[in-house]
Amino acid sequence: MVDEGSSLLAEAESWRNESVITIVGQVRERPGDTANSKLPTGDIEVYIDEAIVQSAAEIIPFQVSEDDGAGEDIRLRYRYLDLRREKMHKKIRLRNNITASLRRRMIEQNFQEFQTPILTASSPEGARDYLVPSRLHPGKFYALPQAPQQFKQMLMMSGFDKYFQIAPCFRDEDGRADRLAEFYQLDVEMSFVTQEEIFGTIQPVIEGMFEEFSEFTGTKRKIEWMPHLRYEDAMLKYGSDKPDLRNTLEIVDVSDVFSRDDVEFKAFKGVIANGGVVRAIRAPKVSDQPRSFFDKLNSWAQSEGAPGLGYIAFADGAGKGPIAKFVPEAAQAQLKEVAGLEDGDAIFFICDQKSKAEKMAGAARDAICNALPEGHEAAREQNTYKFCWVVDFPMYEFNETTQKIDFSHNPFSMPQGGMDDLENKDPLDIYAFQYDCVCNGFELASGAIRNHSPEIMAKAFGLAGYGEEILEKEFGGMLNAMRYGAPPHGGCAFGLDRMIMLIADEPNLREVYAFVMNGQYEDQLMSAPSDITEEQLKDLHIKLDLPKEIKTEAA
RNA sequence: GCGGGCGUAGUUCAGUUGGUUUAGAACGCCGCCCUGUCACGGCGGAGGUCGCGGGUUCAAGUCCCGUCGCUCGCGCCA
Numbered sequence: 001m002v003d004e005g006s007s008l009l010a011e012a013e014s015w016r017n018e019s020v021i022t023i024v025g026q027v028r029e030r031p032g033d034t035a036n037s038k039l040p041t042g043d044i045e046v047y048i049d050e051a052i053v054q055s056a057a058e059i060i061p062f063q064v065s066e067d068d069g070a071g072e073d074i075r076l077r078y079r080y081l082d083l084r085r086e087k088m089h090k091k092i093r094l095r096n097n098i099t100a101s102l103r104r105r106m107i108e109q110n111f112q113e114f115q116t117p118i119l120t121a122s123s124p125e126g127a128r129d130y131l132v133p134s135r136l137h138p139g140k141f142y143a144l145p146q147a148p149q150q151f152k153q154m155l156m157m158s159g160f161d162k163y164f165q166i167a168p169c170f171r172d173e174d175g176r177a178d179r180l181a182e183f184y185q186l187d188v189e190m191s192f193v194t195q196e197e198i199f200g201t202i203q204p205v206i207e208g209m210f211e212e213f214s215e216f217t218g219t220k221r222k223i224e225w226m227p228h229l230r231y232e233d234a235m236l237k238y239g240s241d242k243p244d245l246r247n248t249l250e251i252v253d254v255s256d257v258f259s260r261d262d263v264e265f266k267a268f269k270g271v272i273a274n275g276g277v278v279r280a281i282r283a284p285k286v287s288d289q290p291r292s293f294f295d296k297l298n299s300w301a302q303s304e305g306a307p308g309l310g311y312i313a314f315a316d317g318a319g320k321g322p323i324a325k326f327v328p329e330a331a332q333a334q335l336k337e338v339a340g341l342e343d344g345d346a347i348f349f350i351c352d353q354k355s356k357a358e359k360m361a362g363a364a365r366d367a368i369c370n371a372l373p374e375g376h377e378a379a380r381e382q383n384t385y386k387f388c389w390v391v392d393f394p395m396y397e398f399n400e401t402t403q404k405i406d407f408s409h410n411p412f413s414m415p416q417g418g419m420d421d422l423e424n425k426d427p428l429d430i431y432a433f434q435y436d437c438v439c440n441g442f443e444l445a446s447g448a449i450r451n452h453s454p455e456i457m458a459k460a461f462g463l464a465g466y467g468e469e470i471l472e473k474e475f476g477g478m479l480n481a482m483r484y485g486a487p488p489h490g491g492c493a494f495g496l497d498r499m500i501m502l503i504a505d506e507p508n509l510r511e512v513y514a515f516v517m518n519g520q521y522e523d524q525l526m527s528a529p530s531d532i533t534e535e536q537l538k539d540l541h542i543k544l545d546l547p548k549e550i551k552t553e554a555a
Numbered sequence: 556g557c558g559g560g561c562g563u564a565g566u567u568c569a570g571u572u573g574g575u576u577u578a579g580a581a582c583g584c585c586g587c588c589c590u591g592u593c594a595c596g597g598c599g600g601a602g603g604u605c606g607c608g609g610g611u612u613c614a615a616g617u618c619c620c621g622u623c624g625c626u627c628g629c630g631c632c633a
Contacts, residue, residue: 001591009590017583034591042593059584062566066594068582069567073625127632173632241633303559305629409633436633446633495633508627519626 001025001045008048018057018064018081024050072510077524079515091504092514094216098500099166101212102186105205111162111188116151118168122474123149128172130181138541144170147493149412150478152189153450156489157481161191166496177508178442178498181521188447189491195433195449198490199389206437206444206494210385210503217505219383226388234390239279239362241393244441245386247369248378251361252339254280254349257331265326267307268351278351279361282339283368284378286346287315293371294321297348300367306350306360313346323349366441385439385502392416393434396427396464407464409434413448414490415460422459433490444499447492454482
């Protein structure tokens with residue numbers, strides 16, 4: 001507030017938005033009817049005696065005080081301005097509070113917090129490593145940790161029986177909305193525990209934290225833990241190892257129905273004859289949907305590379321739709337039986353080789369749910385976090401590319417049945433004490449009971465085609481540690497950023513970091529990655545051998 | 556590496572079937588005016604390589620091809 005005619009008036013009017021001004025003056029009540037109850041500070045004003053412009057802002061590239069919908073590109077380039085916005089402040093504060101809450105809850109359960117090396121060696125996760133050249137050891141490289149996996153296991157062997165860390169992790173694979181090159185995990189490990197004891201320990205931490213911040217968006221959200229899902233059941237019923245259980249549609253196998261002699265649908269029969277399967281999704285009470293409902297789903301399936309999305313709709317006791325005429329009444333009756341169909345329902349079909357069919361059925365399950373009109377009985381449940389542990393992952397899988405047996409997850413996991421199973425079972429029938437925690441279609445955590453026996457470890461790696469020499473060379477450090485007394489142990493790691501993203505109800509991880517790179521893993525604010533000087537390369541004894549079309553500006 | 560979407564003023568967007576001399580709007584910016592305003596108001600103004608390159612056409616922001624950038628997804632990755 002400045003008096004009319006004051007020399008300060010003209011100056012005050014020249015201040016641009018986002019300039020930094022120090023004002024000396026008196027805070028006083030607004031006189032008469034000038035008070036404004038709609039403003040938080042509407043009852044008072046500052047009478048300015050003196051004003052100092054500490055930093056006059058140039059014209060800003062986008063508006064800070066209002067959300068003008070500026071694109072992500074420009075927001076990231078001027079992140080320091082973007083971060084001034086109230087919405088960003090709230091999210092960054094949320095991040096702080098969530099981190100503090102998790103740390104407090106872990107410490108209350110007598111876990112100890114650790115830091116582990118950032119410049120380290122490759123760990124057993126399957127992703128590409130970020131590498132850092134060593135100056136002191138020409139030609140050799142450090143790897144940034146994909147996770148502190150081996151360190152936390154060795155801490156177990158050192159007798160620190162309850163470990164946790166808010167751990168930075170690095171993986172050099174292409175990004176997604178929920179995947180970045182660098183991210184943080186609430187990393188946890190305990191010794192002398194069973195899988196269920198780990199769930200029992202970490203679940204209250206995660207649930208308590210979600211509960212604590214469940215009203216962040218302004219709408220209270222429920223938290224619900226669903227019964228454990230076996231991996232195989234998850235793949236069959238939901239077509240995903242990270243199903244969104246807010247979607248209640250389920251997949252069933254109907255291969256038998258389409259194998260019947262009286263069913264003449266050649267498109268499916270041919271695939272079945274080649275070892276394929278038919279999976280089906282019951283969509284309740286949709287037979288009254290317009291034709292476009294089914295047509296849109298069909299073109300969606302085609303856009304996913306499938307021939308289409310066949311269906312039969314049941315109304316007035318009869319099956320309708322393009323496929324129905326190939327499926328005689330007796331076969332339709334079997335379908336109804338298998339899928340639990342009632343009059344008014346429709347059933348959608350996916351036919352392919354098993355793993356493709358599973359995946360496509362999983363995608364279709366979501367597409368059908370998304371297509372349902374608002375308020376439909378099977379529409380995705382709102383304002384709920386549906387958690388679930390997915391358990392009993394297979395220890396090995398058959399790699400179609402290499403035609404070899406491979407670890408399907410973390411190779412340090414303990415095979416269920418131990419040495420006995422490794423020696424006596426078909427490797428593809430062995431399960432691991434390996435589990436994921438999923439929530440609303442996101443994989444929030446992954447974990448395992450670890451293999452703490454060098455003998456079982458050698459056998460387990462042997463089945464995947466890794467000889468003792470390789471094992472020794474790659475993981476000798478930890479293997480040695482096991483030879484001097486290793487307690488049974490296990491743990492898990494929760495993706496911190498994904499949890500923040502869920503609680504903040506944001507569509508991607510970039511929204512919950514103060515500073516973050518874009519989808520191409522470039523930091524436009526700091527100009528990373530960047531060229532380096534010849535001197536730096538020389539120091540590292542590195543010569544570049546770049547693809548032809550890419551030019552570097554390295555001096 | 557592959558596929559979908561997007562790309563027009565500083566920002567967010569509109570732009571019809573290819574056709575109105577000079578491509579519009581809002582916010583922002585600049586100037587003047589007003590002054591108890593507070594999403595102030597009024598008048599005026601500047602600001603565009605329609606991502607880039609090529610093509611079709613009498614005529615291209617609009618159609619076609621290529622390319623670049625961003626984004627979502629697939630592959631990859633837990």
